[in-house]
Amino acid sequence: MVSICNQFAAFYQGWFHINSSDTHTSNPGASTTSILPISDSSSDSPVQHIDSQLVACHQCDLLLKKSAIPQGGVAKCPRCASSLYHNKKDSLNRALALALTGLVFFVPANTLPILSMSMIGREQEGIILSGALQLAKTGFVGVGALVFLFAIMIPAIQLFLIVVVLLCIKLNAGLSVAINLFKLQVKLRPWSMVEIYLLGTLLTCLKLMDDAEVTFGSGFYALVGLLLMSLLSAISLDTSQVWRKLDRNLYD
Amino acid sequence: MNTDVNANTNARDQQLAVCHLCHKLNHHTDHDIPKDYKSICSRCGQEVDYLKKYSLQKTWAYLIAGFILLIPANLFPITSVTELGDKDADTIYSGIVRLIDHQFYFIATLIFIASIIVPVFKITSMIYLLMAVHFQWLKGKRQRLFLFRFVEFIGRWSMLDIFVMAVLLAMVNMGNIALVEAEIGVTFFAAVVILTMLAAESFDSRLIWQDEKSAEVTGK
Ligand SMILES: [Zn+2]
Ligand SMILES: [Zn+2]
Numbered sequence: 001m002v003s004i005c006n007q008f009a010a011f012y013q014g015w016f017h018i019n020s021s022d023t024h025t026s027n028p029g030a031s032t033t034s035i036l037p038i039s040d041s042s043s044d045s046p047v048q049h050i051d052s053q054l055v056a057c058h059q060c061d062l063l064l065k066k067s068a069i070p071q072g073g074v075a076k077c078p079r080c081a082s083s084l085y086h087n088k089k090d091s092l093n094r095a096l097a098l099a100l101t102g103l104v105f106f107v108p109a110n111t112l113p114i115l116s117m118s119m120i121g122r123e124q125e126g127i128i129l130s131g132a133l134q135l136a137k138t139g140f141v142g143v144g145a146l147v148f149l150f151a152i153m154i155p156a157i158q159l160f161l162i163v164v165v166l167l168c169i170k171l172n173a174g175l176s177v178a179i180n181l182f183k184l185q186v187k188l189r190p191w192s193m194v195e196i197y198l199l200g201t202l203l204t205c206l207k208l209m210d211d212a213e214v215t216f217g218s219g220f221y222a223l224v225g226l227l228l229m230s231l232l233s234a235i236s237l238d239t240s241q242v243w244r245k246l247d248r249n250l251y252d
Numbered sequence: 253m254n255t256d257v258n259a260n261t262n263a264r265d266q267q268l269a270v271c272h273l274c275h276k277l278n279h280h281t282d283h284d285i286p287k288d289y290k291s292i293c294s295r296c297g298q299e300v301d302y303l304k305k306y307s308l309q310k311t312w313a314y315l316i317a318g319f320i321l322l323i324p325a326n327l328f329p330i331t332s333v334t335e336l337g338d339k340d341a342d343t344i345y346s347g348i349v350r351l352i353d354h355q356f357y358f359i360a361t362l363i364f365i366a367s368i369i370v371p372v373f374k375i376t377s378m379i380y381l382l383m384a385v386h387f388q389w390l391k392g393k394r395q396r397l398f399l400f401r402f403v404e405f406i407g408r409w410s411m412l413d414i415f416v417m418a419v420l421l422a423m424v425n426m427g428n429i430a431l432v433e434a435e436i437g438v439t440f441f442a443a444v445v446i447l448t449m450l451a452a453e454s455f456d457s458r459l460i461w462q463d464e465k466s467a468e469v470t471g472k
Binding site: 114127 | 260261262263264265266268270271272273274275276277279295296297298302351354356358359362363393394397401404407408409411412413414415416418419420421422423424425426429430433434438439442446449453457458460461
């Protein structure tokens with residue numbers, strides 16, 4: 001296992017030729033031109049030129065030369081180890097299929113009970129919305145809205161946005177709209193919390209089990225399905241590839 | 253091979269700014285631009301700069317607001333349980349104690365981590381990261397970036413307690429026999445979670461790697 005890791009490490013380091021080698025030898029001014037031959041490019045737009053040759057780490061700003069990586073590989077920043085870009089197999093088709101499947105779970109996850117419970121001869125069922133509404137009814141409209149948004153709406157909107165953006169790319173239509181939609185998709189990423197909601201449901205179930213008979217409803221399983229599909233589509237979606245396809249300055 | 257890392261070129265040394273949203277490289281200059289001119293990403297239209305605009309100020313603002321609200325979030329009750337006419341209100345802390353009393357050790361541990369450890373750890377870590385930027389500490393940049401990524405990752409999990417409550421509210425709703433209600437503390441706590449998440453989001457990790465030369469240019 002260790003040897004495999006070492007091989008990988010050597011592999012990654014080989015992909016990046018660190019610019020410092022030129023910076024050391026001559027004065028900084030001369031090395032600038034050797035790294036960035038922007039002034040010589042008269043035919044191509046400079047923006048296109050830089051972007052196809054160089055990449056900067058968005059976490060630490062290190063400038064690197066781009067190099068090809070094998071399928072399934074990932075290019076990592078040698079300084080801070082954050083991933084720069086991937087080369088995922090059949091990324092767009094897989095992500096599209098998975099996101100569409102995830103959307104199928106949206107309606108049952110919302111309408112079917114998450115938990116059902118029988119206590120002192122009474123039956124009680126709860127859906128996601130009923131918890132949020134109960135919060136709103138007792139005066140906590142903001143918190144209720146947040147629960148509903150984070151638990152189901154934002155994850156579902158994200159899947160929907162992936163579907164729309166990828167279809168736009170496939171049909172090569174409405175790309176300027178797709179850019180804005182994909183921006184929204186990226187911005188929403190930290191606010192999707194299905195997994196936390198599911199853990200919350202699990203804990204509630206454990207808590208109630210002492211006094212009552214509690215069972216997971218079909219809504220719970222639909223929500224698990226939605227979570228799995230969004231995770232899988234996020235894993236298979238090659239974000240940098242989507243951006244490249246959306247870029248008006250590139251034709252690939 | 254990692255030894256000559258310090259000699260590496262940053263994108264901003266080449267007058268390039270990476271878009272924090274779509275990661276495209278854009279040309280950018282510090283000088284000769286009109287005051288209200290915004291330089292935007294040629295691909296996605298997001299504003300680009302060497303660092304996110306007002307990153308430090310925004311992060312401090314969100315963080316201080318979050319820290320202040322953490323006090324009422326912990327002092328005021330967040331839930332109340334009415335059982336056979338008796339109403340019992342619980343703060344975050346007393347709720348955990350009650351869980352332990354009822355031998356729900358697993359749940360108590362998770363809620364303790366998500367509601368108490370995570371917010372406190374997050375706020376102190378962010379303050380440490382901001383201090384490191386202000387005083388330009390040079391050592392441990394890599395560790396600080398890992399710390400930042402960890403803080404970014406764990407922040408959302410503080411919502412756990414609120415989700416548990418939302419599900420309980422939907423389930424235990426039987427009038428006078430058994431009723432769970434939210435109390436004012438929950439609003440403060442939700443605000444703390446959101447504000448600390450916004451603080452992490454407005455912090456630009458490139459600040460960690462900023463060297464003295466570029467720090468002078470930004471004036472920070
Ligand atoms: Zn990096
Ligand atoms: Zn951009």
